[in-house]
Amino acid sequence: MIEEIMTATIKGLSDKGSGMILRRVPAQGRWFRRFAPVYLLASVSLAYFFIFKYIPIWNAQIAFRDFQALEGVWKSPWTGLANFREFVSSYYFTELLRNTVFYSIGKMLFSIPAAIFLALAIYECRILVLRKSVQTLAYLPHFLSWVIMYAILLSLLSPSNGVVNDVIKLLGGQPVSFMTDTNAFPWIVILSDTWKEMGWSAIIFLAALMGIDPTLFEAAMVEGASAWQRVRFITLPSISPVIVIVFLLRIGTILDAGFNQIFMLYSLPVYSVADIIDTWIYRQGILEFRFGLATAVGLFKGVFGMILLLISNRLIKKRTGSGLY
Amino acid sequence: MAGTVRLSKSDKGFYLFINISLVCTLCILIIPIWSTITLSFRPNDFIGTALEGMFLPPWQWSTAAYRSLLGHRSFLLSAVNSFKIFFEGVAAALFLTVPLAYLLSVKNLPGRGFLYIFVIIPYLFNPGLVPNYLLVTRLGLVDKLAAVFLPGAVSVYNTLIMKSFFESLPEDLKESARIDGASELAILIKIILPLSKPILMTIGLYYGVHFWNDFFNAMLYINSSKLQPLPILLRNILIASGMNEYVEASAFGEAPIQAIKAASVFLAAIPMLVAYPFIQKYFVKGTMLGSMKG
Numbered sequence: 001m002i003e004e005i006m007t008a009t010i011k012g013l014s015d016k017g018s019g020m021i022l023r024r025v026p027a028q029g030r031w032f033r034r035f036a037p038v039y040l041l042a043s044v045s046l047a048y049f050f051i052f053k054y055i056p057i058w059n060a061q062i063a064f065r066d067f068q069a070l071e072g073v074w075k076s077p078w079t080g081l082a083n084f085r086e087f088v089s090s091y092y093f094t095e096l097l098r099n100t101v102f103y104s105i106g107k108m109l110f111s112i113p114a115a116i117f118l119a120l121a122i123y124e125c126r127i128l129v130l131r132k133s134v135q136t137l138a139y140l141p142h143f144l145s146w147v148i149m150y151a152i153l154l155s156l157l158s159p160s161n162g163v164v165n166d167v168i169k170l171l172g173g174q175p176v177s178f179m180t181d182t183n184a185f186p187w188i189v190i191l192s193d194t195w196k197e198m199g200w201s202a203i204i205f206l207a208a209l210m211g212i213d214p215t216l217f218e219a220a221m222v223e224g225a226s227a228w229q230r231v232r233f234i235t236l237p238s239i240s241p242v243i244v245i246v247f248l249l250r251i252g253t254i255l256d257a258g259f260n261q262i263f264m265l266y267s268l269p270v271y272s273v274a275d276i277i278d279t280w281i282y283r284q285g286i287l288e289f290r291f292g293l294a295t296a297v298g299l300f301k302g303v304f305g306m307i308l309l310l311i312s313n314r315l316i317k318k319r320t321g322s323g324l325y
Numbered sequence: 326m327a328g329t330v331r332l333s334k335s336d337k338g339f340y341l342f343i344n345i346s347l348v349c350t351l352c353i354l355i356i357p358i359w360s361t362i363t364l365s366f367r368p369n370d371f372i373g374t375a376l377e378g379m380f381l382p383p384w385q386w387s388t389a390a391y392r393s394l395l396g397h398r399s400f401l402l403s404a405v406n407s408f409k410i411f412f413e414g415v416a417a418a419l420f421l422t423v424p425l426a427y428l429l430s431v432k433n434l435p436g437r438g439f440l441y442i443f444v445i446i447p448y449l450f451n452p453g454l455v456p457n458y459l460l461v462t463r464l465g466l467v468d469k470l471a472a473v474f475l476p477g478a479v480s481v482y483n484t485l486i487m488k489s490f491f492e493s494l495p496e497d498l499k500e501s502a503r504i505d506g507a508s509e510l511a512i513l514i515k516i517i518l519p520l521s522k523p524i525l526m527t528i529g530l531y532y533g534v535h536f537w538n539d540f541f542n543a544m545l546y547i548n549s550s551k552l553q554p555l556p557i558l559l560r561n562i563l564i565a566s567g568m569n570e571y572v573e574a575s576a577f578g579e580a581p582i583q584a585i586k587a588a589s590v591f592l593a594a595i596p597m598l599v600a601y602p603f604i605q606k607y608f609v610k611g612t613m614l615g616s617m618k619g
Contacts, residue, residue: 035435037509040510041424042428044424046425046443051460052476053446057446058456059455062459121347125344127344130344130347137351138354140354140601144594147556147560147563148590148593148594150563151559152357155364155587162375166376170376195354227339228335228339231339259541260540281454281455298453298454298456299453301451302451306449306450
């Protein structure tokens with residue numbers, strides 16, 4: 001369909017344009033006529049960018065100030081690095097950093113292998129109904145919000161009427177209050193994220209699998225390779241560049257441990273193992289009005305996040321010749 | 326894959342393993358959803374464990390939770406707010422993203438390098454929550470639905486995906502129109518957009534799902550209960566441990582509170598579930614495109 005439109009358009013255009021190629025308009029006027037309208041349209045987006053992306057960067061200077069709501073950003077007194085010092089010297093500094101990195105890496109180590117395995121299984125499966133139904137269901141949770149995920153988790157894990165605890169009781173165990181248990185909570189975060197995102201992350205691996213040259217498999221068949229050997233020596237090596245890239249991309253966002261998820265799932269009893277940089281910023285900044293301190297932590301995260309992004313992009317560029325941007 | 330040749334013993338084992346894993350995956354995916362759905366239909370007089378509730382035959386299900394939610398003003402009001410945020414948000418997001426993505430895709434655009442840096446810097450550096458919060462409150466967007474979608478109305482990532490789609494369209498197509506003296510805007514509207522339906526759908530839905538699901542911006546900027554979107558209402562219903570007036574009022578003797586919670590969540594997910602077939606069709610295409618382009 002798209003091809004038809006394209007060929008039709010190309011044909012129409014070349015018919016119309018054939019007589020005009022030689023006519024030249026003065027360069028200056030032509031440029032203006034050519035670019036002014038689209039720049040005008042895009043100026044709304046550029047203004048948007050300026051307001052919604054650059055003014056916050058300007059506002060970030062309150063990290064170095066003692067922010068007074070009445071004085072505004074510009075007139076609040078400077079305090080130098082006081083906010084940063086308070087954060088770095090406090091006991092929660094290491095705790096937040098540890099939790100944040102722990103959840104990022106934990107999710108990465110669970111969900112990427114799960115996604116690779118799922119993609120492989122879908123690719124190899126020869127029962128169409130099974131393959132299609134797994135694909136359809138596996139992508140779905142990606143579109144559910146964490147509010148909805150929370151309700152789903154409650155129906156499973158609630159100590160009084162959760163399905164999992166019913167099974168535990170049936171097997172003669174004691175019900176566990178998973179959501180408020182400091183040992184269970186990290187697992188819930190990592191596994192629920194894996195459940196939600198596994199299918200979605202599998203898409204990129206499936207795309208890579210579809211791109212493998214089928215003659216490789218034919219040759220392997222002729223040589224008498226078993227299905228296991230095909231996976232081991234053809235399939236996995238073929239998609240390994242994509243696996244590396246996906247890992248590298250995740251490294252760029254290691255300080256984003258998933259605010260929405262933690263915020264929905266955590267509660268006071270598990271703060272020590274659940275609190276990540278973002279949830280802490282929210283509580284300090286919005287709930288306790290400690291704007292300067294919260295901004296300083298946000299700035300700290302922003303700068304390190306940028307460095308990580310630059311590194312991961314550099315590494316990806318090195319491997320593939322083109323980066324994200 | 327090569328056609329069905331006779332399978333050796335180890336190959337049979339391989340496919341058995343694959344099929345069993347997929348069946349297990351299917352169960353892992355279905356069980357949590359099923360337990361939530363059955364919970365939402367749990368009748369008030371049900372005595373038994375949640376596990377038994379999962380196997381309650383459908384003719385014993387009760388729709389009381391759904392009836393009481395759908396008969397409740399604040400639930401309907403929230404749904405209306407969420408739909409408004411969805412449609413206004415998607416319209417705003419596409420209106421802002423498309424021209425920018427197109428500008429970035431024009432190879433010999435004057436000022437392209439500068440433009441690119443202008444767009445990339447906010448992608449690389451995120452100043453964090455408080456500076457954004459200060460901006461939105463200062464703009465007077467508090468208690469306006471726009472506060473939910475405007476701060477995220479342009480995602481640099483989506484812009485770059487759209488840009489690479491535009492770049493992937495055949496260059497001759499644009500070139501011949503340029504030789505005709507068409508302006509870039511005319512090319513965008515007459516040539517590029519008609520060819521861009523899949524990417525517009527994909528990116529539009531990306532934004533839409535994001536706005537529909539967002540509770541954080543709504544939590545930050547919407548104080549009025551008349552303006553709260555569904556995720557906020559859901560969250561209020563969910564974290565209430567039974568003493569919440571809302572839950573009590575709506576549940577009054579008709580359905581267990583757990584059922585109300587599950588039903589509210591399920592109702593909020595319905596638009597996503599209805600849109601899902603389309604989403605799947607376009608998303609998967611668009612995402613693959615995005616990932617392959619890198």
